[in-house]
Amino acid sequence: MEIIRFADLKPEPWRNRGGVTRQLASQPKASSTPDGDWDWRVSIADVSKAGDFSPFPGMERMLTVVEGELLLLTVDGADHPLEKYRPFRFPGGAQTQGSLPTGDIRNLNVITRTGGFKGFTSIIELSKKRAKPIFEGQLGILLQGQATAGVGTQEPETLARYDAVVGSDVDTPDVLGRGFLAVVSIDPVVD
Structure with missing residues (x-):
């Protein structure tokens, strides 16, 4: 992660x-x-x-x-x-x-x-009970509140304000907490 x-x-x-x-x-x-x-x-x-x-x-x-x-x-x-x-x-x-x-x-x-690419930004409210996965081509940026990011059974890491979690489809990181997260997606444009 x-x-x-x-x-x-x-x-x-x-x-x-x-x-x-x-x-x-x-x-x-x-x-x-x-x-x-x-x-x-x-x-x-x-x-x-x-x-x-x-x-x-x-x-x-x-x-x-x-x-x-x-x-x-x-x-x-x-x-x-x-x-x-x-x-x-x-x-x-x-x-x-x-x-x-x-x-x-x-x-x-x-x-x-x-x-070449199209960018998207979504602002979501975090939950302590339901993890937000961050996939390949995405960044999860903590805007406000308290949150952790982790993969599987490894010990989650605490996020500070404006820290960004880099997404992955192999070991997809999950974000849990209270507050708001910006999820930025960068998608290649396919003709």
């Missing part, structure tokens, strides 16, 4: 210097490619000032506010108020600005190469 510990991730400034992001996962791995030279990326960003979002032409974005109350996103001139835990999909190359009417926010970003 693989767990990506949020506390171990290095904050990196946005291309436009309007905030910082911590990358949870990408394909190919970020260490081997420059920013934007990947097929998909999952990251958590801190937004502390209003301004333009970095463009990602040829990509599709899914953004979910995970901390804070509201992000007012303007995409190609249309306003979209984004509330906590409500994923929103938009073109990565669109002219996009964000404003913070209720203060700083943190968001979960899923960016995929259009025509």
Whole structure:
């Protein structure tokens, strides 16, 4: 079982210097490619000032506010108020600005190469009695509360806020606890 510990991730400034992001996962791995030279990326960003979002032409974005109350996103001139835990999909190359009417926010970003991959984000409430399996092509990210992740009979590991469990179809990890989990799925597009 693989767990990506949020506390171990290095904050990196946005291309436009309007905030910082911590990358949870990408394909190919970020260490081997420059920013934007990947097929998909999952990251958590801190937004502390209003301004333009970095463009990602040829990509599709899914953004979910995970901390804070509201992000007012303007995409190609249309306003979209984004509330906590409500994923929103938009073109990565669109002219996009964000404003913070209720203060700083943190968001979960899923960016995929259009025509190659499709990203999905679901927010689920965890249960202490019914495990949530995390399958191949998925990440389970603890947004709030207390949870553990384990495989089979091995001792479960405690998750901290924003830790990500990497899915597997061989030894499928299960997440148990109380709180909210983002399940991010990255699916290859098949013609």
